[in-house]
Amino acid sequence: MNAQTFIARKLRFSGRLAIVAIAISFLVIVLSLAISAGFRYEIRKGLSEVSGDIRLVGSSEPVNIQPSYYEALEKVSGVRSIAPAVWKPGIIKGETDICGVLVKGVPMPDSCSLQALIPNSLSRALGLAVGDSFTTYFIEDKVRARRFTVGGTYEGIMDSEGSYIVKVPLADMQRLCGYAADEASVLEVSIDPARATAVGSRIIADQLYLASLSGHQEDEDILHGETARARYPQLFDWLDLIDFNVLAIILLMTVVAGFNMISGLLILLFRNISTIGTLKSLGMPNKSIASVFLRVASRIVLIGMAIGNGAALLFCALQGGTHLIKLNPVNYFVSFVPVHVDIGLILTVEIVAFGVIMLFMLIPSLFISKVDPAVTVRVK
Structure with missing residues (x-):
């Protein structure tokens, strides 16, 4: 000392x-x-659950769920998982009110057909509880309606007044949109949290694009990566x-x-x-x-x-x-x-x-x- x-x-x-x-x-x-x-x-985490850290989109919809270069996409450093999704705007009519929603088709077991996961805010707004049924209207050239049953609720990050995200089985949305079983609107990519920075996400998105560009066949679309920061800058x-x-x-x-x-x-x-x-x-x-x-x-x-x-x-x-x-x-x-x-x-x-x-x-x-x-x- x-x-x-x-x-x-x-x-x-x-x-x-x-x-x-x-x-x-x-x-x-x-x-x-x-x-x-x-x-x-x-x-x-909420954005990743809603639409992935990176969204792969083609020049038009739908895109192939399993393109020939799918393995190359999975091998990109930082990629944790890739999941298909089908998005479509709709309107839900309650007993006394209506709400605009974005309906998202995600992979679910066949036993969940015509069941929906709704955000807690929508549940409160329309008074819907687990087990209740509701009708969703999809308006395009003609109005289409689908009746879903509330299978559960979740805490939504992206909910705002008049816009909610409702999750339903992918197969139901594929039938609604006329897609084949191997088609979807987008491919949603989840990446490692350590890489989920502005620069890291952009680098991975560019690498996914290069994998698509170098591996696609003549009859396949080239997929472009959109980061969560680009979609939700606010x-x-x-x-x-x-x-x-x-x-x-x-x-x-x-x-x-x-x-x-x-x-x-x-x-x-x-x-x-x-x-x-x-x-x-x-x-x-x-x-x-x-x-x-x-x-x-x-x-x-x-x-x-x-x-x-x-x-x-x-x-x-x-x-x-x-x-x-x-x-x-x-x-x-x-x-x-x-x-x-x-x-x-x-x-x-x-x-x-x-x-x-x-x-x-x-x-x-x-x-x-x-x-x-x-x-x-x-x-x-």
Whole structure:
């Protein structure tokens, strides 16, 4: 154990107010990161469930579900699954109201024929419960009607007033549209979450297009990839705004914590001014004396960080398990405050924040060089 460490351990300074300030700052930082990541995770997951991370479309509908280059599409790095879907707009008539919907045909067991999964918001709007039947009208050259039974409900991300996504068996929609069993409107691709960034999604979409371009036969269509960001730019603009706000919060909380530690370190220095003078008179250089007090201050910062992190993670566990705090999905796209703990991101931000706070504390440590041992050793 060197002299600086020994002296730092002997110095007594509780720094309760500084610890509380640090704990609050890092509580806010961790919650901001967790909630921002939660929104991005839930909305990306919802979009992936609605229409895939990437949608493969042809120059016209329908497209072949199993083109000759299908295996090449599956082998593209980052692709998790490829599923066919048939989309068609429709109108559902309830007892007292009508709603515009997008009907999506997805692969389901044959036993689910003419059953539908409807979003909870549509269930509330039309008073539909599991087991109830409803009629959906499809208007083209002529009006076609299909009667479905509610087989279940789900929490929809993309629901908005007058537009809901109803999921029905793919075979039912193929018959309605006159498609063959190997035809669909689009192919929907789910990709690895780690690759689901703006750049990553675009790269995978381009690779899928190249696989289609190089592998298609003369009588096959070339499929183009559309990313979720391209289809729903308003959602991702909103997420980018949240990320910008989180960055501002992190900077603000780091500065607040830094200035609190400056005041705390100044108090520590003034309380131990005679100790500083004694150490100087014994020949200890200014740099070593500053190291002693910076070690004490860093201990306070680490205690505050531990308390703040513990409180934030406890809240995340509680909110993630119970969805205690609710939101209006019309404004926030989800019905609860989402949390997603990204340990790597949190550790990176906290290491940078800790480094910045320690740099802040170099400012009051300059006070040590101004201390005159001939005067301070006489201070009682």
